[in-house]
Amino acid sequence: MRRGACSLGLLALWAAGLCLPATAALACSVCTDPDDPRAKAYFDMTIFMSLFPLLAMGIVGIWLWRRVVAAEAASAR
Amino acid sequence: MESVVRGDLRLVHPPPKPRQQVVPNEVLGVTIFILTELMLFAGFISAFTIAKSSAPMWPPPGQPRLPLEATAINTVALLLSGALAWWAGRRFDRVGPASARWPMVATLGLGAFFVLFQGYEWVGLLREGLTLTSSNQGGFFYLIVGAHGLHAMGGLTVLTVMSVRLVQEQLDSGAFWAGRLFWYFVVLLWPVLYVLVYR
Helix, strand or coil, X not given: CHHHHHHHHHHHHHHHHHHCCCCXXXXXXXXXXXXXXXXXXXXXXXXXXXXXXXXXXXXXXXHHHXXXXXXXXXXXX | CEEEEECCEEEEECCCCCCCCCCCHHHHHHHHHHHHHHHHHHHHHHHHHHHHHXXXXXXXXXXXXXXXXXXXXXXXXXXXXXXXXXXXXXXXXXXXXHHXXXXXXXHHHHHHHHHHHHHHHHHHHHHCCCCCCCCHHHHHHHHHHHHHHHHXXXXXXXXXXXXXXXXXXXXXXXXXXXXXXXXXXXXXXXHHHHHHHHC
């Protein structure tokens, strides 16, 4: 009984979440105006600053991993 | 073969394998340093791109045009210096340290030419009115190109020390690799900054 009530409560919460979708936050002045010339620059630089460190660390990680594999292969010989 | 007797059991441990160094410590240290410096320049590039896109006119009114053509020659000199550093590394590994001397000296010479030419260019731009506070363009130009110039001067110091140690036959392979790695960073970063800032 108590478990059923808990499930019903969660279901109601989920339904409320669907009925009350989040509205766009207006914190950033350029995000809301697609015609603003800065919007593309902000978007591009957000992507760049998000992906660039991952790419740089990934390249170094792959390089180190390949060197480890080569060293292991050399020591196995 | 090391053995330890415990009660009835006789545990036999094979001797530990000698640890093989995958990457010299100097190279790993410089790689991590380069990663942090890359993020510094990524931040500069990001801020510059947004500032440039926010400006109604670029270059801002009353500001001089950056010397695109003259700097192209300087860019070629720096790229050539990077290629010579790479060749010096190959000769060091394949022929011997003595054979890497003259490519290293040529690398140093071209690197010094790049920094001196930049200084000459800056004097001209300052005379034309492009200062750190004259406009957004001036501020970003001296910040980004200046930060790269400081790295180039640091790289030149490293190249000088390496060249002296190479002549004295005291340069080991790991230190040489690490020094060249930093110079490659200085060389390969420049074309990106040149295209972004001077264009």
